[in-house]
Amino acid sequence: MRPDADNGAVLSLLAPADFDRDGDVDIVDVVAFHRCFEGPDRPPTASPCSGTDFDGDGDVDLVDFATLQACFREPDLSSAYV
Ligand SMILES: [Ca+2]
Numbered sequence: 001m002r003p004d005a006d007n008g009a010v011l012s013l014l015a016p017a018d019f020d021r022d023g024d025v026d027i028v029d030v031v032a033f034h035r036c037f038e039g040p041d042r043p044p045t046a047s048p049c050s051g052t053d054f055d056g057d058g059d060v061d062l063v064d065f066a067t068l069q070a071c072f073r074e075p076d077l078s079s080a081y082v
């Protein structure tokens, strides 16, 4: 799904895992997440990592990955996170 005036509300719901803001959650977003993945109780050292700590506990671990995984779809398909 691509940004346009008709689907702007849907895109705002996809935003948490759509790191490249192209309207889907695909392998490109997984690669962006992976750069920040450090495991439990270890803050990300890569940059930029804003938005990868989905549960807000200061790390990027498997709990955060579970959220990403729930949103993952093929390229150009909207996320299940709606
Ligand atoms: Ca994306």
Ligand SMILES: [Ca+2]
Binding pocket: 053, 054, 055, 056, 057, 058, 059, 060, 061, 063, 064
């Ligand atoms: Ca986290």
